Every structure is written in C-alpha cells, then in structure tokens.
Amino acid sequence: MEYGYDFPKSKFYRAMMTGFFVGFIATFVCLAYNIIYRNSTGFPLSAFINVSSIIFLVNILFPIIGIIYYGFVSSFKKADVFFMILFILLTAFFGWRTELIRRTNDRLLNIEFRNLLIGIVIILGISASIFIPLLYHNKKFTDAVL
Numbered sequence: 001m002e003y004g005y006d007f008p009k010s011k012f013y014r015a016m017m018t019g020f021f022v023g024f025i026a027t028f029v030c031l032a033y034n035i036i037y038r039n040s041t042g043f044p045l046s047a048f049i050n051v052s053s054i055i056f057l058v059n060i061l062f063p064i065i066g067i068i069y070y071g072f073v074s075s076f077k078k079a080d081v082f083f084m085i086l087f088i089l090l091t092a093f094f095g096w097r098t099e100l101i102r103r104t105n106d107r108l109l110n111i112e113f114r115n116l117l118i119g120i121v122i123i124l125g126i127s128a129s130i131f132i133p134l135l136y137h138n139k140k141f142t143d144a145v146l
Helices: 011-041 051-075 079-098 107-136 139-144
Strands: none
Touching (some): 011 051, 079 107
16 A cells, blocks of 8 residues: 655655654664663663663754754765764763763772773764665665664
8 A cells, every 4th residue: 555655755854754764773773782781791880871871862862963964965075985984973972971980989999880881872973873874875775763
C-alpha cells in the first residue's frame, strides 16, 4: 500500500533526521557499553551517567549535530571533510578533558568513571563524525528511512 510519503526532502530535513537516527543508534550503543562496562568493573556510581541521562542527552544532542551538519553542507563545498575534522577534534578535546575529571576522592572510582565517560565520548564522536555524513549521502538510507 502506497501512503504518498515519497516527496522531495530538504537538506535541512535530511540532515536533522539523519542526526536523529544516528543519535538513536548511538544511544543503544552507549547503553550497551554502559551495561557491559558496569558489569565487568562493578562501577557503582550512577548519579551522572545512567540510563536516563544517556537517553535524554544523546537524543537531544544528535539532532542539533544534524542541524550543525546542515550548516556545513549549506556553507562549504567540502562540508564532509570540515565536519569530520571538527568532530574528530572535538572528540579528542573532550577525551583529553575527560582525563582531568576528578569525580570522587577514591582513586579507583575516578579511573573507572573516566574510562566509562571516555568510552561514551568516543562512541558519540565516531557516530557524529563518520555516520552522519555517511548516511546523509546514502541514497538507500534516504529512501528507506527518511
């Protein structure tokens, strides 16, 4: 049955919805990493990084990243390259800043918190820098998902 959803999609729509889709997938990957990490290390602290904060923040952040990608696509000829470089640098910066966080007075809990957070930062950075440009230009993704 044809529902008539096959209409031309604007660059803005495609970029924002691609960001939303990548964020949705990144949420599941971050949740899986969170569960695996906590089960393997026994890390008990969950005031900052927990299921609800991951779901809420990632799904708010990635449509915004999609809108930023739209700005790059609209402004630059080599938007993908600039966007990827920017988000790889941001990932490296946030990874570096994560290493300076002191969460508690317990050295072991600090190390475990940093490792959990750096894993999430890397997952989000790879998702944003690689998968948003990749899926934005993928015709099959646009036709099937968007």
